[in-house]
Amino acid sequence: ETGVTQTPRHLVMGMTNKKSLKCEQHLGHNAMYWYKQSAKKPLELMFVYSLEERVENNSVPSRFSPECPNSSHLFLHLHTLQPEDSALYLCASSQDSSGRNIQYFGAGTRLSVL
Amino acid sequence: GQQVMQIPQYQHVQEGEDFTTYCNSSTTLSNIQWYKQRPGGHPVFLIQLVKSGEVKKQKRLTFQFGEAKKNSSLHITATQTTDVGTYFCAGPNTGNQFYFGTGTSLTVIP
Numbered sequence: 001e002t003g004v005t006q007t008p009r010h011l012v013m014g015m016t017n018k019k020s021l022k023c024e025q026h027l028g029h030n031a032m033y034w035y036k037q038s039a040k041k042p043l044e045l046m047f048v049y050s051l052e053e054r055v056e057n058n059s060v061p062s063r064f065s066p067e068c069p070n071s072s073h074l075f076l077h078l079h080t081l082q083p084e085d086s087a088l089y090l091c092a093s094s095q096d097s098s099g100r101n102i103q104y105f106g107a108g109t110r111l112s113v114l
Numbered sequence: 115g116q117q118v119m120q121i122p123q124y125q126h127v128q129e130g131e132d133f134t135t136y137c138n139s140s141t142t143l144s145n146i147q148w149y150k151q152r153p154g155g156h157p158v159f160l161i162q163l164v165k166s167g168e169v170k171k172q173k174r175l176t177f178q179f180g181e182a183k184k185n186s187s188l189h190i191t192a193t194q195t196t197d198v199g200t201y202f203c204a205g206p207n208t209g210n211q212f213y214f215g216t217g218t219s220l221t222v223i224p
Contacts, residue, residue, distance in 0.1 A: 002158075035214075042118075043157070043202065043214040056211070090156055099206025100145060105156040 003027040006091050006106035013081065014114050021076040021109045023091030029104075031097035032074040034066060035090040037108070043090070049074060050097040081113045118215040120203060126221045133193050135218035137186040137203035144206045146179050146186040151217075152199040160201075193222045 004025045013019050025032065034046040048056035049068040063085075065077040074091055090108045095101040117140045127133050137146070145164045149157040161170055163179035163186065170177045176189045186203050203215040 002156075042216040045212065045214070048212075092157075097210070099210050099212040102147070102159045102162065103149075103157075103204075105158070107156050 002104045002106065004091060004093055004104050004106035006089075006109050008109060009107060010110045010112075012112045012114065013078070015081060015083070017081075018077070018079040020078065021089055021091075021111075023074040023076075023106055025072055025074075025091075025093040025104070027093055027104060029093040029095055030071055031094045031101075032068060032071070033092040033094075033103065034074065034076050035092065037088040037090055039087075047076075048097055055097055078111075081111075083113050086111055086113045118203060118205070118213045120201075120215040120218050122218055123216065124219045124221070126223060127193050128223050129195060130192050133190040133197070133220055135188050135201050135203075135220075137188075137215050139184045139205070139207075139213070141207045142183050144183075144208060144210075146177075146183075146203055146205045148177060148186075148188055149202045149204060149214075150199050151202065155199075157202060190220075193220070195222050195224055198222050 007022045031050045033048050036044045036046055045058050046060045047066045052068045063080050067075040088108045088110050091106040092103040094103045120137050147162045148160040150160055151157045161177050166183050167181045168179045174191045178187045200217045200219045202217045206212045
């Protein structure tokens with residue numbers, strides 16, 4: 001148990017569906033991250049939030065929409081996804097977003113887009 | 115753009131053999147972190163190195179940060195089946211942009 005909880009663990013959705021991924025951290029951290037991990041590809045940083053403000057957005061398609069209502073919760077809203085968006089989506093948190101602190105990862109959401 | 119490459123991409127070793135993965139960044143990193151991801155799991159932090167030329171050991175694992183702070187290595191002595199997984203290096207550049215390496219997947223054959 002890393003202190004970072006992601007739900008759901010598995011998600012299957014059609015291309016016209018709208019769904020949301022949830023991440024909650026119980027570590028008192030100020031920064032939260034969304035990563036995408038596809039087969040045979042490195043971890044791709046999607047979004048970074050620091051104190052509920054988005055500080056980095058790495059050219060992610062608009063069909064992915066993050067939301068950070070407070071420093072403990074992070075959502076990733078999904079709509080009109082494509083099959084190539086099927087991947088493991090990992091949430092992480094750290095003390096701050098400087099890159100000098102350990103990142104603690106959740107178990108991930110395995111997403112399949114049909 | 116910045117790249118953090120790791121070699122090899124895959125490594126199969128007999129149990130008891132040594133293993134090394136190399137991490138190379140196209141730009142200077144403020145620090146280097148190493149993570150391990152077991153099959154079906156999520157990345158778990160192993161260690162962080164900050165100083166140029168720094169070497170740290172954790173039991174059978176030896177981590178090194180290059181003098182120019184652009185490369186790093188992880189060496190495992192006498193691998194065990196519990197070492198199976200993908201090893202990632204990661205770190206921020208001087209602009210605090212954080213990058214993960216491409217990873218090295220280690221298979222240990224009993």
